[in-house]
Amino acid sequence: MDPHLLRTFVAVATTGSFSAAASELGYTQSAVSQHIAALEQTLGIAVLNRRPVTPTLAGERLLEHAGAILLRIEAARADVLRVVGEPPGAIVFAATPLAGAARVARALTRLRQDRPGLSVTFAVADRDEVARGVASGTYHLGLIDGVAAPSDPLKLPDVGPLRTSAVAQEKLAVVVPEEHPLAARRRIGLRALVDARWIDAPVVSAALDDLRAAVETDSLRPALTYTGADLLTLLELVAAGHGLAVLPVSAPVPAGVRRIIVDTPRLVHRTELLHGHLAEPAATALIGVLSSTSERSGPSGGSVVE
């Protein structure tokens, strides 16, 4: 279970070819073959079928672990190296689409005033990607969003210990096309909508899975799934009547769709800041700026915006 062997195994399993994995990793085909042979020998069980190259049952189980293990090792290295704390001239930043580009923009403005020379890179990615990136040191800071019970932390993928701090909590809103029969309503409970047509857009809206867990129902079946990262596209799909979606109330809503506040209790949109154990000075400053963007309320911080 040498990490090198695991890395090779992952490469072979994902490419479906020993030779492709070899060139990807900078090995010869022979070395890759030996790696897999060694892995199978120590485990005492075959992990790959040959011709065509596919994972065996055992290999599928191993594949599920291997990525996590390699990531965990990367995260450990990044975490240890953070204590050296070289002050970066640049800061790399990632956020999920709904985590509030507006909030980030405001924070960066404040940060620029304090540290004029600082170069900032800003990336958008989905929640897992942000968490993985922050853990492994690719990003210095991450901003993620999701649906949870008030003051409950968001569920993160198993990526090792990360510091999180709540940045904001706000109510949820259902977005509906303006000709929708309910469009005139100001508030509604989610349970009243379990049989509506839904768009599942886990990247740019509340994932239906999260809503389902909160409503404790097995329905909320998606009529359409949108995996893209563009909020405007989702809103156009809603306007065109393809289904409803749930967003934080602060999300911008263009013409053609209406926003109905969700008054299901114990269900809020939450934004959290993710960072490593010891953040660099610039990051620390940014944490301060982001956190102070909204007033604190309650023991776990963050404000509730309606």
Place this chain on the structure above:
Amino acid sequence: MDPHLLRTFVAVATTGSFSAAASELGYTQSAVSQHIAALEQTLGIAVLNRRPVTPTLAGERLLEHAGAILLRIEAARADVLRVVGEPPGAIVFAATPLAGAARVARALTRLRQDRPGLSVTFAVADRDEVARGVASGTYHLGLIDGVAAPSDPLKLPDVGPLRTSAVAQEKLAVVVPEEHPLAARRRIGLRALVDARWIDAPVVSAALDDLRAAVETDSLRPALTYTGADLLTLLELVAAGHGLAVLPVSAPVPAGVRRIIVDTPRLVHRTELLHGHLAEPAATALIGVLSSTSERSGPSGGSVVE
């Protein structure tokens, strides 16, 4: 970041000595020294202070990761080997003290009827220990308990993917000495007790941390902490007036203490069964027996006992 080096590092850091770690691992002192040197060289930072041997700041960070990584690797191996599925003549079983020895006893009786030759080992451990043991294959099955919101899964240590299934949910009770002013009450809210004297016994009662999270208060300060695994000792401490504790209502209560049902909503005692991805036939049978011990109710299974 070779796992061998990590293992050596953990041994040195925990024993506080190169030579002790060497004999523990079956290496020479020299090899251990070389391991640590290699680790520090690849990381580019010292992880141990010498004379006395203590982890540096970076070493403390590494230590936090190293155990988890090694455990994760063990868990992966165990998980892969489970697909071979040799039918064990013996089954090894672990449970937390409050997870219901009575329930286990009943299940084992049923199991014995089906499989007379089966040898069963039963161990008691705390929650983390059970989770770690099941993940790494030491135990085939684990039964854990804890406090959570109804139908919320228990929080597990980061130990890799484990299958869990709810076995039971029941209400909580505060146990108080019989001369306590509130002893005659049948029900009480936790908030009314935030300023009481508490005993924090995370192994054999609801951990105060869990209660605090649910009550959303920073108080509930422990007057006494009991880390032992013996429920009777805890109850004697309660009877002697050292403080209150929260238990599931089904816990046996001897003379000298009274039980007051906690009617704080959204707070239940939950018992879950833990097992690996593919359980062996015997384990599968036991899962069935344990799960059918109580009727199912609600989408996530398990019954609510008052």
Place this chain on the structure above:
DNA sequence: TCAGCTTACGCCGAGCGTAAATATG
């Protein structure tokens, strides 16, 4: 037949132990 994985074999370096050197309290 041939593309692609496996096996044979030789070389180099990693890693261990023995033993001498060194540092600390």
Place this chain on the structure above:
DNA sequence: CATATTTACGCTCGGCGTAAGCTGA
């Protein structure tokens, strides 16, 4: 000065590449 870690050094074995062998579509 005693105890404990580091360094020197030689040996063995693991792991990689080259090249030949094998096998299924």
